[in-house]
Amino acid sequence: MQVTETLNEGLKRAYQMMLTAQELDDKVNAKLAEAQPEIEMKGFRKGKVPMPLLKKQFGQRLLGEAMQEAIDEAMGAHFESTGDKPAAQPKIEMKNGEEWKEGDDVEVEMSYEALPEIPEVDLKSISLEKMVVKADDAGVEEALGNLAETAQDFKARRKGSKAKDGDQVVMDFVGKVDGEAFEGGSAEDFPLVLGSNQFIPGFEEQLVGVKAEEEKDVTVTFPEEYQAEHLAGKEAVFSCTIKEVKEPVAAEVNDELAQKFGAEDLDALKGQISERLEAEYAGAARALMKRALLDELDKMVSFELPPSLVEAEAGQIAHQLWHDDNPDVQGHDHGEIEPTDEHKTLAERRVRLGLLLAELGQKAEVEVTDAEMTQAIMNQARQYPGQEREFFEFVQQNAQMQQQMRAPIFEDKVIDYVFELAQVSEKEVAKADLEKALESLEDE
Incomplete structure (x- = not known):
């Protein structure tokens, strides 16, 4: 198949692919020859049906299959030779589709936006601060009081x-x-x-x-x-x-209360509460450090972005924020929501960081394991009591849903990989300081 470039502007690419009538005919004949040994037809022994008769009987229905295979092979060869990675599924259009008849050449136009080259990033040069909060007596006592209220x-x-x-x-x-x-x-x-x-x-x-x-x-x-x-x-x-x-x-705070919550005695319950509080503080501190890392990465890299990805992301942001302001409206039961410049700026940041993290993860060979996916599905399935099995089967049969669940796991693993390479210093702070930092993050 002959491939001719017709557009190369920024990340936009377009190619004209020509499949001659002879190439298409050869593909159909090859398919018939492959199937001939297994074909039976009245008046002929198995595998002895003449090719002209096979072509008359089956040739027409094999044309479309042969055409699609030829296009797929040409696309695969093109991406392998150019090194291009399309940002989304390439658009394929048969230029002479309405006028085409058997015996004509097939003219196809392929267009796509290529993913950009991602610049190298010196991850070891990144400096981050990790807030560390210890569980104090006041925090443990407050948590004990809350438990006592629930056990009223x-x-x-x-x-x-x-x-x-x-x-x-x-x-x-x-x-x-x-x-x-x-x-x-x-x-x-x-x-x-x-x-x-x-x-x-x-x-x-x-x-x-x-x-x-x-x-x-x-x-x-x-x-x-x-x-x-x-x-x-x-x-x-x-x-x-x-x-x-x-x-x-409220229940009394004593050994009996502790045993209601599965602890041996009150001291053991206090220990468990202390561990839980510090795990919560660590999770909040990680969220702050992740945001700081993303801010640093965003400053360090600059490259051209596929317009279609930015446009789609801006549309999703505008749609989500509109629903946040209009919680009573379900689905898409509303007019078109036009993204603002602010939405587009945020979309550019998200697309840029998403492409960068994907590149970093690929180079570091970060993978989401089957066990991690299974755990994620089980965690989400708990939101549907009595329908866990149906939800599990739905996810297994839905590739798009699997990708939606895999993406945040992959991102967190890449973030952890970068944390290991970055220069991270710990700073012990009070719970109030951590909460204040979180409030500032939420207000942005």
């Missing part, structure tokens, strides 16, 4: 006290629709925390103010979409007998 218990209020939102009401109740008790609508000694939204809307609010030994009828209407169809949309009356009204109390 309830104690009986003084006799005659009215139930408040957040209190626990222990009661017997019988629910009736049209005067008839229904299955699942009754219970004894049922503990209900008011405000927990455990019952259907309107139920718990009507129990605010009740007292122990009081009887109260609660009238509610089941939602139209209620799972039990025979109750959906129906009005029900629950006759409630209040046995106790209890107020919430």
